[in-house]
Amino acid sequence: MGERIYLDNAATTKVSEEVLQEMLPYFRETYANPSAIYSFAGEAKKAVGIARERAAALIGAKPNEIYFTAGGSESDNWAVRAVAEGLSDKGRHIITSKIEHHAVLHTCEYLEKRGYEVTYLDVDGEGMISPAALEKAIRPDTVLISVMAANNEIGTIQPVAKIGEIAHARGIFFHTDAVQAYGHVPLNVGEMHIDLLSASGHKLYGPKGVGILYIRENVRLQPLIHGGAQERGRRAGTLNVPGIVGFGTAAALAGETMQERAARETALRDYLIDRVLAEIPYTRLNGHRQERLSNNAHFCFRFIEGESLLILLDQRGICGSSGSACTSGALDPSHVLLAIGLPHEIAHGSLRLTLSAENTREELDRTVEALKEIVGRLRDMSPLYEDFVRKA
Amino acid sequence: MYSEKVMDHFNNPRNMGEIENPSGVGTVGNAKCGDIMRMYLDVDEAGVIRDVKFKTFGCGAAVATSSMATELVKGKTVQEALQVTNKAVMEALDGLPPVKVHCSLLAEEAIHAALWDYAKKQGITIEGLKEPVADIDEIAEV
Numbered sequence: 051m052g053e054r055i056y057l058d059n060a061a062t063t064k065v066s067e068e069v070l071q072e073m074l075p076y077f078r079e080t081y082a083n084p085s086a087i088y089s090f091a092g093e094a095k096k097a098v099g100i101a102r103e104r105a106a107a108l109i110g111a112k113p114n115e116i117y118f119t120a121g122g123s124e125s126d127n128w129a130v131r132a133v134a135e136g137l138s139d140k141g142r143h144i145i146t147s148k149i150e151h152h153a154v155l156h157t158c159e160y161l162e163k164r165g166y167e168v169t170y171l172d173v174d175g176e177g178m179i180s181p182a183a184l185e186k187a188i189r190p191d192t193v194l195i196s197v198m199a200a201n202n203e204i205g206t207i208q209p210v211a212k213i214g215e216i217a218h219a220r221g222i223f224f225h226t227d228a229v230q231a232y233g234h235v236p237l238n239v240g241e242m243h244i245d246l247l248s249a250s251g252h253k254l255y256g257p258k259g260v261g262i263l264y265i266r267e268n269v270r271l272q273p274l275i276h277g278g279a280q281e282r283g284r285r286a287g288t289l290n291v292p293g294i295v296g297f298g299t300a301a302a303l304a305g306e307t308m309q310e311r312a313a314r315e316t317a318l319r320d321y322l323i324d325r326v327l328a329e330i331p332y333t334r335l336n337g338h339r340q341e342r343l344s345n346n347a348h349f350c351f352r353f354i355e356g357e358s359l360l361i362l363l364d365q366r367g368i369c370g371s372s373g374s375a376c377t378s379g380a381l382d383p384s385h386v387l388l389a390i391g392l393p394h395e396i397a398h399g400s401l402r403l404t405l406s407a408e409n410t411r412e413e414l415d416r417t418v419e420a421l422k423e424i425v426g427r428l429r430d431m432s433p434l435y436e437d438f439v440r441k442a
Numbered sequence: 443m444y445s446e447k448v449m450d451h452f453n454n455p456r457n458m459g460e461i462e463n464p465s466g467v468g469t470v471g472n473a474k475c476g477d478i479m480r481m482y483l484d485v486d487e488a489g490v491i492r493d494v495k496f497k498t499f500g501c502g503a504a505v506a507t508s509s510m511a512t513e514l515v516k517g518k519t520v521q522e523a524l525q526v527t528n529k530a531v532m533e534a535l536d537g538l539p540p541v542k543v544h545c546s547l548l549a550e551e552a553i554h555a556a557l558w559d560y561a562k563k564q565g566i567t568i569e570g571l572k573e574p575v576a577d578i579d580e581i582a583e584v
Contacts, residue, residue: 354499355476355477355499355501358452358500358501358502358504358505365453382474383476394474394476398476431497431498431499432497432498433469433478433480434473434478434499435499436480
């Protein structure tokens with residue numbers, strides 16, 4: 051198997067050396083509970099404060115608008131559910147999109163079972179929602195618009211500022227799941243009219259198990275987790291100090307390196323996309339060609355199935371992911387691929403490769419060579435390809 | 443997630459390919475659930491399966507079960523091939539993860555579909571063989 055080539059950075063990233071070093075003292079040296087009175091606790095409390103400032107600075111928020119959570123899923127659950135439940139007197143209608151992460155979609159389904167109505171906006175073939183369709187979907191009883199900043203599968207970046215503008219013109223709260231976008235694309239909660247924003251540490255070279263929910267000052271939100279006065283009474287639980295410190299450091303580094311990193315990743319991404327599309331026939335790129343995350347390449351290879359592809363890539367040391375049904379144990383392929391209009395048999399042959407700041411062109415060359423061989427081999431085995439060749 | 447046998451059959455599929463002018467050919471499964479299997483049979487005058495080939499669109503388990511199914515029916519009589527069940531395929535592969543059991547049902551069904559086509563072409567009836575169901579979802583509910 052040669053060296054491992056890790057191309058699944060949308061799933062998780064490696065904690066950077068700087069982040070790890072900043073975290074370490076908070077396990078065994080400054081381990082105090084920051085809620086305690088003694089001065090030892092003050093050091094931990096101070097570190098949390100710095101992390102909060104850094105997390106806020108990355109999106110133009112105030113530190114007291116940042117709430118630390120256990121990750122993106124918790125933040126999404128909290129935002130959608132608490133806004134809906136808090137405003138139930140005003141209305142019980144939510145607008146979201148068909149391609150949200152399940153942390154948002156399943157929370158919406160939970161609310162639907164409890165008397166809420168949800169409009170799931172369609173997306174076009176490139177995974178983009180239509181601001182005009184959003185405007186049309188707004189009703190007098192709409193209390194929340196939740197649209198992700200960037201899609202976790204196909205990488206399409208939504209017109210966040212435009213969505214925020216529409217929401218605020220109608221006095222509706224706007225939440226964005228920015229788990230894939232935070233630290234990767236510029237976000238500004240003021241300019242983009244964002245009221246709530248979810249992010250996760252491990253997507254930007256920070257630790258797993260820590261995230262944030264940004265809540266604009268004027269938004270009143272009931273806690274999701276009860277049981278303590280932490281986070282100004284809004285999120286109970288002893289603070290995960292090492293995780294929070296790691297998140298803050300990751301956010302600060304992401305802000306400093308964003309421009310350079312995105313430029314480097316974009317060049318690599320486009321190199322990968324161009325080679326795959328040019329050298330492997332009957333292949334399509336999913337997601338928007340330009341308005342996409344700088345580290346995301348997402349393909350469908352016709353006539354083959356994603357899990358087989360992933361296993362054979364894995365045998366060559368290459369880590370990728372697929373929206374194929376077989377990888378999830380479900381029968382239907384990814385809801386995102388179906389929402390962009392792909393037929394089932396094409397959606398089954400999907401492959402997501404997501405880069406990090408550390409990937410090299412040589413790694414991508416090896417990946418393309420492996421893909422050519424594997425796709426060819428699986429097509430030789432495929433009755434769909436056999437039928438296609440016969441007809442041609 | 444997969445046994446060594448499954449991985450072996452996935453990596454080195456036995457009898458993968460096509461047969462020109464087959465005695466029988468059957469295709470089962472659907473693209474919706476992501477598995478399609480095609481089985482080709484070459485049956486001699488005595489009713490013995492002289493050769494068998496498969497093609498599969500699907501996951502690792504789908505490929506491995508097809509491959510194993512061809513091994514289990516090769517050299518057998520038509521009647522013996524009919525006795526190759528999904529359980530036999532699974533056992534021969536040292537088991538499958540629960541979510542992949544439907545692949546073995548599909549492999550059994552692919553053999554039946556090819557036998558059905560063979561019987562039709564020969565104008566004969568194979569005792570105990572029912573017309574195969576193309577959609578694996580319907581089979582799973584039985």
